[in-house]
Amino acid sequence: xxxxxxxxxxxxxxxxxxxxxxxxxxxxxxxxxxxxxxxxxxxxxxxxxxxxxxxxxxxxxxxxxxxxxxxxxxxxxxxxxxxxxxxxxxxxxxxxxxxxxxxxxxxxxxxxxxxxxxxxx
Numbered sequence: 001x002x003x004x005x006x007x008x009x010x011x012x013x014x015x016x017x018x019x020x021x022x023x024x025x026x027x028x029x030x031x032x033x034x035x036x037x038x039x040x041x042x043x044x045x046x047x048x049x050x051x052x053x054x055x056x057x058x059x060x061x062x063x064x065x066x067x068x069x070x071x072x073x074x075x076x077x078x079x080x081x082x083x084x085x086x087x088x089x090x091x092x093x094x095x096x097x098x099x100x101x102x103x104x105x106x107x108x109x110x111x112x113x114x115x116x117x118x119x120x121x
Contacts, residue, residue: 004079008041012055012071018048037064046077 014034016022023031038044041064051073058072 006043006046006077006079007052008043008075008077009058009061009072010037010075011067012051012073015051015073015075018075019051033066037067040064043077046079048075049078050076052076 010018013025016025017031017034026034035044038046052075053073055071055073057070059069060067060072
């Protein structure tokens with residue numbers, strides 16, 4: 001797994017800025033509010049890759065009380081590979097290796113699970 005997918009509901013008119021880097025639709029200084037919002041949501045180091053076509057009137061969640069109610073949409077962010085916790089990477093790799101071992105040597109893994117030491121003595 002090289003990245004995580006994170007979905008976040010944010011104002012619709014931020015789409016051009018977040019996806020394409022075009023801030024022409026923002027008011028003066030609003031780029032700072034966008035950056036602050038992304039920072040608070042721990043999305044600063046993520047890449048916005050898509051905006052879903054689910055625009056709707058929305059009152060922001062209480063943890064985003066600095067935003068006004070209005071048209072919101074679901075944004076899709078990807079974490080950058082270096083932002084993923086190394087322990088999570090190791091857990092994923094261990095699980096993949098275990099699955100591959102079950103495929104390559106099913107008799108070993110099934111036998112190992114079937115006979116548990118000190119069970120039913």
